[in-house]
Structure formats: structure tokens, C-alpha cells
Amino acid sequence: MTPQETITFIKGDFALTPEQERRLLALDALYRDWNAKINVISRKDIDGLYSHHVLHSLAIARYLPNRPGLLEAFSQARVLDLGTGGGFPGIPLAILFPDATFTLCDSVGKKTLVAGEVAKALGLGNVTVVNARAESLEGPFGFVVSRAVAPLPDFYPWVKGKFTEGILYLKGGDIVEEIAEVMARHRLPKGSVHTWPVNAWLHDPYYDGKLVIHIES
Numbered sequence: 001m002t003p004q005e006t007i008t009f010i011k012g013d014f015a016l017t018p019e020q021e022r023r024l025l026a027l028d029a030l031y032r033d034w035n036a037k038i039n040v041i042s043r044k045d046i047d048g049l050y051s052h053h054v055l056h057s058l059a060i061a062r063y064l065p066n067r068p069g070l071l072e073a074f075s076q077a078r079v080l081d082l083g084t085g086g087g088f089p090g091i092p093l094a095i096l097f098p099d100a101t102f103t104l105c106d107s108v109g110k111k112t113l114v115a116g117e118v119a120k121a122l123g124l125g126n127v128t129v130v131n132a133r134a135e136s137l138e139g140p141f142g143f144v145v146s147r148a149v150a151p152l153p154d155f156y157p158w159v160k161g162k163f164t165e166g167i168l169y170l171k172g173g174d175i176v177e178e179i180a181e182v183m184a185r186h187r188l189p190k191g192s193v194h195t196w197p198v199n200a201w202l203h204d205p206y207y208d209g210k211l212v213i214h215i216e217s
Contacts, residue, residue, distance in 0.1 A: 003028045006050040013062060013201075014096060023095045023122045027054060030121055031086070034114045040086030052206060057089030059198045060145055060168045061096050063212040066196060070214075073165055075099055077142030082134055082159060083149030087115035089170065093145065094119070094127045104129045105137060134158035143168060152178040152213065156186060166217050170198075172210040179213070192216045 001009065003025050010016065010024070031049055035041050045052055064071040077100050081090030084104040094102045104119070106112045109131045116129035130137070139162035147170040149155060159167065171178075179193050194214040199207040 001051045001055075003050055006054065009055075010058065014058075020095055020098075023124070024054070024092070026122060027091070027118070030118050034086070034117065038110045038114050040111050040114045051204065053088050054092050055202055056147070056170060056198065056207075056210070057092040058096065059170065059201060059207075059210075059212055060089055061093060062201045063168070063196045063214065067194070067214065070166075074143055074168075077101075077165060079103070079143045079145060080105060080137065080139075080141040080159070080162065082144055082146045082155075084115055084129075085111050085147075087118050087129075089145050089147055090127065091115065091118060091122070091124070094124050095122070098126055100126060102127045103137070103141070105132055105134065107131070107133050134162075137162065140164045146170070148172065153181045153185065156182050156215075160186065164217055167213070167215040169213040169215070170210065171213055175211065175213065182215075188215070 007021055007024055028049060031041060032046060035046055041049065041053065064074055075097050079100055079102045081102060081104045084090050084106045087104060090102050090104040104115050104127060112129050112131040119127040119129060141163050142165045144159045144163045144167045146155065152169065152171065152175065182188065183193060192215060196212045198210040198212060
């Protein structure tokens with residue numbers, strides 16, 4: 001998908017303001033420029049910036065209307081993006097939800113440098129970027145979002161006690177055992193974990209097996 005084709009696709013589900021369109025379109029040049037200096041996206045995959053990174057990030061937004069009250073809560077929340085890398089899923093979500101505030105966190109300094117500079121160039125006043133480890137962050141946040149930074153049983157302890165509303169985690173593969181382990185180890189109530197296939201929205205073989213995992217608080 002070209003950047004403009006991606007914007008047209010996104011507008012099929014989200015009402016974008018001209019400023020949101022401008023910011024989404026600007027991602028292409030910004031990430032190409034920064035990726036040439038600091039490799040935060042595989043150089044083989046930079047042409048897939050929108051189809052593999054921007055849209056994947058926005059799958060979280062597309063999932064929200066599936067649960068009562070979730071969209072409204074998220075749109076006003078304080079959100080932590082843990083393991084943001086170069087800014088995914090946090091930056092696309094921050095563009096889409098200007099009334100939410102986002103803390104983008106990664107322990108690798110060169111990645112947070114890129115995320116911070118991209119957010120600054122876009123004029124995203126609702127984004128703060130921090131170079132830190134999860135345990136050093138002060139919560140609570142409303143939501144935690146992340147994109148496959150670790151197996152779920154490893155990830156959950158990093159954010160336990162740091163959120164009040166829930167986790168929205170992008171992950172692929174067979175996650176049944178991971179979910180069962182997290183639920184048992186942390187005594188999560190039955191019905192508190194939901195999964196949604198990303199290819200219900202993005203009909204691309206790339207997304208086969210990829211999920212939004214929603215863990216309620």
C-alpha cells in the first residue's frame with residue numbers, strides 16, 4: 001500500500017481530521033530519513049512501513065469498539081507503550097487519539113531517540129518518550145499497549161500494578177499456553193482475557209495468526 005492508499009483505507013473506519021491525515025502521511029519521509037541513520041525498522045521492511053507497522057499499530061484502535069466502553073475509556077486515557085522501539089504502536093495511536101496521553105518507553109536509547117524525534121517533528125504534544133526499563137516507571141497508567149516485545153508470561157510481570165484499565169498487546173503465534181500460564185500464575189479471573197484476530201480487519205496473509213490480546217484489569 002502506498003501512504004495515500006493507506007490513508008484512504010484508514011478513513012474507511014476512522015474519521016480523520018486534515019491534521020491527522022498530514023501526520024500519518026508524514027511518517028513515510030520521517031522514518032525513511034531516520035532509518036537511514038539509525039536502523040529501527042528492518043531495511044528490507046521499510047517499504048512495508050504502513051502495511052506492516054502503521055496498520056498493525058492501529059489494529060488496537062480497530063479492536064476497541066468490540067468491547068463496551070473501551071473506546072471511550074482509551075480515547076481519554078494515560079497510555080504506556082512499553083518496548084516502543086521506534087514508536088510503534090504508540091505514535092500511530094497518538095495521532096489517532098489526540099485527547100489521550102502516551103508515554104513511549106524503551107530501554108534502548110537509539111530507539112527512543114528516533115521515536116522522540118519523530119513525535120517532535122509531527123508536533124505530537126500528547127507524547128512523552130522515555131529511555132528506561134519498565135520497573136522504573138511510575139504508574140498507574142490507564143492502559144498498557146505493546147507489540148510482541150516478549151512472551152506474555154514474561155511481559156505481564158513488567159506491567160503488573162502499573163495499569164488500571166487493561167493491556168492491549170499485539171502478538172502472533174499460538175498464544176493459548178501463554179494466556180493460560182498468565183491467568184494461572186497471576187490468578188486472573190475467567191473471562192478477563194480476550195483475543196481478536198487482526199486479519200478480521202487487515203485481509204493480508206502477513207496478519208494470519210496475529211492477534212490483539214486484551215487483558216482487563
